[in-house]
Amino acid sequence: MRAIQLSRFGGPDVLEIVEVPKPGPQAGEVLVRVHAAGVNFFEVLMRADRYAVTPQLPMFLGVEATGIVEALGQGVDASLLGARVAAPLFASSRPFGGYADYVTIDASLAVPLPDALSFEDATALMVQGLTALHLSRQSPPSAKSVLVAAAAGGVGSLLVQLARRQGAGLVFAAAGSKAKLELALSLGADAAVDYSNADWPGRVREAAGGAGVDIVYDIVGGPLTAAALEALAPCGEVVFAALGRYALGAPEMETMIGRNQSLRGFALLPLLSADVLRASLSELFDLAAGGELVMTKGGSFPLDQASQAHRLLEERGATGKVVLIA
Structure with a gap:
């Protein structure tokens, strides 16, 4: 599968698309075929080594994704197979890797999406x-x-x-x-x-x-x-x-x-137990699906144009959420 790798710090062009093995879900996990992945300004800072914490390289960026459950690990409810879900990787034990064709995440963190909510809009409602x-x-x-x-x-x-x-x-x-x-x-x-x-x-x-x-x-x-x-x-x-x-x-x-x-x-992650995370995302998804929240779209880019997405954010050219379409 394709994934966007950061192996050195620098400008947007240091992001490279690589082929890596498709992950398999472990016990209690689901495999999600990614349809949209969020691009965040703190990832721009990470890429340039201007974030509060310097990440270990090489790494795969992306802390949030949405898509369809394609495979189940042992012990996962069979009804999740084929479900449209949000994968809030930032709240999981493996918080990165969303800029890719597939991600795995603990099934308890995969939040179902209303049918009326697009993958792109759901991505905008995570971080x-x-x-x-x-x-x-x-x-x-x-x-x-x-x-x-x-x-x-x-x-x-x-x-x-x-x-x-x-x-x-x-x-x-x-x-x-x-x-x-x-x-x-x-x-x-x-x-x-x-x-x-x-x-x-x-x-x-x-x-x-x-x-x-x-x-x-x-x-x-x-x-x-x-x-x-x-x-x-x-x-x-x-x-x-x-x-x-x-x-x-x-x-x-x-x-x-x-x-x-x-x-x-204000720091978001300490506020998010698994139950609070699921309830909060479900509330946001329902509001958006019902037309009570409007998402502003900053731009959609194919996965292999992650560098262009980063450049747009870095130059403050985006209004609203920027996403990668896998």
Whole structure:
């Protein structure tokens, strides 16, 4: 079978397509013929050795896939054969390998897909969907004013919708282009600001009645975090889920203390027991299948064009989820 291998760090062109043996399911596992695999920005960072943890090479990238169960390991329920499923590899004992024609995963982690939900859309609801859902659970937006950074991205576009669905008082979207702002507005944001304009925090404060917003969902990090503090109300909260791109120092923390503001960290995997994972994905899949969540598509690429998919993400050219079609 084909798989995308990373054997050295570098630009998108270091990704190479190789032939490897087709895996066989072990006891308790299923073999999934991959139809779609998600491409994530943290994988772009891994490829360039800019992630928080340097992975061991060689490795096969890809932490999420969807497809059809083609074979069963010993002890697996026979009804799973031929089922359309999501394979959240990131929650398994072998968290990589989704950029391939086949993957194996523990049968208890394979989540059935509604017939009305495409493989591509289901893929968009794994890492990004779970992140958006649990961000909104960690810091509920109900009756509060919230700011969603990167509001046209895979996580942000879903978080805008979930915040609106959960009764946020006001939803502000921050993004970096007119097209992305228009997308966020179409998904339910009340107002949108371009954070390439230096005065964007003041615009948010003004639109929020002068005091600022109650919650900032920060999935960007870096200089944006400090700027977002200017848009945060007294007693407000920054929820930080930005892949380790920290930029706050002692002056910013002192300001937050003086304004009774809080900084809350967010890490997805510790929140996901097997039961929580299955229930959360099933909830997202049902919402999407019923038309209550809209997935924004950033682009679909054949498996052998993984380097082009990485390049698109690296250049910030994608709006929504990027997937590989195996």
